[in-house]
Amino acid sequence: MLLSSLYIIGITAEAMTGALSAGRRKMDWFGVMLVASATAIGGGTVRDILLGHYPLGWVKHPEYLVITCIAGILTTGIAKWVIKFKGVFIRLDALGLIVFSIIGTRIALEMGLHPVICVVSALITGVFGGLLRDLMCRQTPLVLHEELYASISALSSILYLSLLNGDVTQTYATVITLTVGYLLRMAAVRFKWRLPNFHLESETSAH
Numbered sequence: 001m002l003l004s005s006l007y008i009i010g011i012t013a014e015a016m017t018g019a020l021s022a023g024r025r026k027m028d029w030f031g032v033m034l035v036a037s038a039t040a041i042g043g044g045t046v047r048d049i050l051l052g053h054y055p056l057g058w059v060k061h062p063e064y065l066v067i068t069c070i071a072g073i074l075t076t077g078i079a080k081w082v083i084k085f086k087g088v089f090i091r092l093d094a095l096g097l098i099v100f101s102i103i104g105t106r107i108a109l110e111m112g113l114h115p116v117i118c119v120v121s122a123l124i125t126g127v128f129g130g131l132l133r134d135l136m137c138r139q140t141p142l143v144l145h146e147e148l149y150a151s152i153s154a155l156s157s158i159l160y161l162s163l164l165n166g167d168v169t170q171t172y173a174t175v176i177t178l179t180v181g182y183l184l185r186m187a188a189v190r191f192k193w194r195l196p197n198f199h200l201e202s203e204t205s206a207h
Contacts, residue, residue, distance in 0.1 A: 003099060003174060008067065010096025011040035013089055014129055015068040016082055019075035021137045029073060035136050036072025037065060043128035047104055047121055051111060090189060098181035100126040101153040102174060105160050115161055122157030123150055148188040151195065156181035 018039030022032040041064055044057045058065040075082055082089065104125030108118040127143050127150045134141040143149045156177050163173035187193065 002171075003103060006095060006099045006178075007103065008064075009092060010099045011064060011068055012071045013092035014040040014096055015071035016075045017089060017093065018129075018133045019072040020079060020082060021133050021139070022072070023076065023079055025137050029076070032076060033069040033072045035133055036075070037068040038136060039129045039133040040068040040071075041065065041129065042132040043100060043125045043130075044103070046128045046132075047107070047124040050124065051108065051113070051117075051121060053107055053111065091186065094182050094185035094189070095178070097126045097149065097153055097185060098156050098178050100129075101156045101181065102160055102177055105157045109161075109164075118161060119154055119157040122160075123153050126150070126153035126156075145197070146194070148185070148193045148195065152181060152185045152188065155184065 015036035018036040019032050021039075022035040025031075027035065037058075041058050048054065048056045101122040104122040105118045107125075108121035113121070130143050130149075131141050134143075159180060160173055160177040163176060164170065168176070
């Protein structure tokens with residue numbers, strides 16, 4: 001129940017950030033709904049297709065698709081308010097990342113897949129929505145060059161798996177992972193933690 005409630009909050013927040021990106025590209029309402037939905041539930045969709053997990057999440061629960069579309073359209077009317085409270089959405093995004101990561105891990109676990117694939121499943125669920133949003137809006141994927149994001153998803157998945165293997169109950173494992181993962185993500189934002197960058201000089205500038 002906890003994860004389900006947080007999941008709805010997470011996809012709503014993600015859909016609204018997706019709608020803002022669509023707005024910056026001056027898309028029509030259909031474009032807004034498409035980008036909003038891709039941002040919010042695209043990661044889970046890619047995961048389900050790659051793992052052969054059917055029916056897809058939003059096919060089994062059409063209400064998720066309705067929520068993301070409504071959130072996207074709603075954002076077109078309150079965009080200034082959404083931007084004003086950017087800090088709140090950063091926090092909701094952090095919470096959503098951990099929720100998506102736990103859900104991705106659990107789905108792979110329930111399918112009896114290897115722990116490594118469980119972590120990959122978490123990464124896809126947590127990160128690919130943002131990748132799809134940025135690709136659709138023709139901008140450099142933020143998750144690849146901003147503060148630690150994908151790494152937090154992977155670490156959260158590893159922590160969750162470790163707790164379950166340590167005979168911690170699923171509820172406690174979820175709460176602990178949510179807390180630690182959220183605090184790590186917010187610390188990464190606060191202190192601008194990043195992985196080392198790889199910068200390759202072009203051949204022309206090298207001569």
